[in-house]
Amino acid sequence: MSHPNWKRVVIKVGSALISPNQQGCSSHYLLSIAQFIVRCRANGTQVVLVSSGSVAAGAHLFPEQEKSDIAVKKAMAAAGQTEMIATWDRLFDFPSAQMLLTHADLRDRERYVSIRETIFSLLDNNILPIVNENDTVTTDKLKVGDNDNLSAMVASAAEADALIICSDIDGLYDKNPHEHDDAKLLKSVNTIDQSIYDMAGGAVKGGVGTGGMRTKIEAAEKAVSHGIDTYIINGFTELSFNMLLAGENPGTHFVPHAKPMQENVHWMRHTSNAQGEVIVEGDFDASLDSDAEQLTSSEIIDVKGEFSVGDTILVRKEDGTKLVKAKSNYSSCLLNFIANQENEEFAHEFEEKTGPIISDQHIANLEKE
Numbered sequence: 001m002s003h004p005n006w007k008r009v010v011i012k013v014g015s016a017l018i019s020p021n022q023q024g025c026s027s028h029y030l031l032s033i034a035q036f037i038v039r040c041r042a043n044g045t046q047v048v049l050v051s052s053g054s055v056a057a058g059a060h061l062f063p064e065q066e067k068s069d070i071a072v073k074k075a076m077a078a079a080g081q082t083e084m085i086a087t088w089d090r091l092f093d094f095p096s097a098q099m100l101l102t103h104a105d106l107r108d109r110e111r112y113v114s115i116r117e118t119i120f121s122l123l124d125n126n127i128l129p130i131v132n133e134n135d136t137v138t139t140d141k142l143k144v145g146d147n148d149n150l151s152a153m154v155a156s157a158a159e160a161d162a163l164i165i166c167s168d169i170d171g172l173y174d175k176n177p178h179e180h181d182d183a184k185l186l187k188s189v190n191t192i193d194q195s196i197y198d199m200a201g202g203a204v205k206g207g208v209g210t211g212g213m214r215t216k217i218e219a220a221e222k223a224v225s226h227g228i229d230t231y232i233i234n235g236f237t238e239l240s241f242n243m244l245l246a247g248e249n250p251g252t253h254f255v256p257h258a259k260p261m262q263e264n265v266h267w268m269r270h271t272s273n274a275q276g277e278v279i280v281e282g283d284f285d286a287s288l289d290s291d292a293e294q295l296t297s298s299e300i301i302d303v304k305g306e307f308s309v310g311d312t313i314l315v316r317k318e319d320g321t322k323l324v325k326a327k328s329n330y331s332s333c334l335l336n337f338i339a340n341q342e343n344e345e346f347a348h349e350f351e352e353k354t355g356p357i358i359s360d361q362h363i364a365n366l367e368k369e
């Protein structure tokens with residue numbers, strides 16, 4: 001876990017650190033984070049910054065408006081984003097670059113690959129990528145929704161060794177310490193299961209944070225399955241960063257999987273969204289192997305939703321058991337047509353000619369969730 005071994009890290013900074021009073025941006029807490037970034041780079045560690053705070057930073061420009069109104073929030077984000085980037089940029093004597101992403105970008109394989117290339121190209125040229133969600137264009141369907149999950153997706157895309165989530169609290173406690181005086185800090189988490197999720201509450205009501213601990217655990221789960229060391233640390237104190245640089249754990253460390261998922265399987269599982277569902281009989285045991293069992297139309301009971309060739313679909317059993325997520329080589333329309341064929345020989349010949357229903361190159365086994 002010692003810091004000098006990291007080739008690349010992603011640092012996620014929450015809104016409370018950027019705009020503690022919602023009166024624009026403050027560099028008060030950002031100075032020690034910037035110092036950490038500078039020292040990482042001096043040690044030869046590449047850094048990608050995922051920064052929240054555009055909504056919080058822009059809030060003061062809309063004094064008369066209802067802050068929960070979506071259109072107002074988007075306007076706050078648009079206005080606050082420039083101030084947030086300018087505040088970071090002032091703290092560095094090297095160039096930074098703004099990357100505004102949505103889930104619609106990350107779940108599209110082509111755009112995802114393009115995002116990866118841009119990150120690598122910026123890093124190769126010693127430019128600091130500063131990523132945020134593109135709040136002004138998102139809708140419920142298109143957004144990641146919180147920067148904890150976004151930072152895990154970015155860490156996977158960037159092939160980072162570590163993800164450091166800077167929060168307003170020392171790490172993950174066994175219960176919300178703002179509500180329970182006897183809450184205890186977990187120094188290390190080996191396995192993220194339901195008992196870990198049960199410890200997490202949401203963000204403080206009326207505060208500037210979005211996801212609370214739940215989204216940080218979701219992020220950690222995504223990252224560790226890609227072999228990424230993940231930390232939740234207190235970003236208010238400089239000591240956290242000094243400890244990280246000394247190879248010590250200042251908060252909660254989520255231990256990465258010893259056998260990380262392959263990059264494209266990880267993307268399919270944790271970043272891509274299923275556009276539709278195919279309900280099948282029995283267990284369909286998928287694997288990333290062209291000799292593996294193929295899904296055939298005779299096993300399909302139902303096709304749900306509308307999807308096109310190349311979209312990700314979820315293959316599940318009638319009882320709801322999720323089997324695999326995969327790229328579909330058929331549209332929902334064509335799959336419905338072939339699955340409803342009474343002439344099995346025709347269906348079989350059609351599939352032989354058209355090729356496998358789901359791609360054996362883009363598939364993630366869901367371990368019968």
Ligand SMILES: Nc1ncnc2c1ncn2[C@@H]1O[C@H](COP(=O)(O)OP(=O)(O)O)[C@@H](O)[C@H]1O
Nearest residue numbers: 014015167173175176201203209210211212213
């Ligand atoms: N088990 C827990 N351990 C630590 N914090 C928790 C827990 N459950 C809920 N929280 C809340 O999560 C908050 C941190 O998340 P959030 O407000 O979204 O901040 P950020 O801006 O850093 O993302 C904490 O301040 C705390 O109120």
Ligand SMILES: N[C@@H](CCC(=O)OP(=O)(O)O)C(=O)O
Nearest residue numbers: 015052053054055146147210
């Ligand atoms: N994209 C939003 C960030 C949303 C978010 O996840 O905030 P936080 O919980 O403070 O990390 C913004 O810039 O305000």
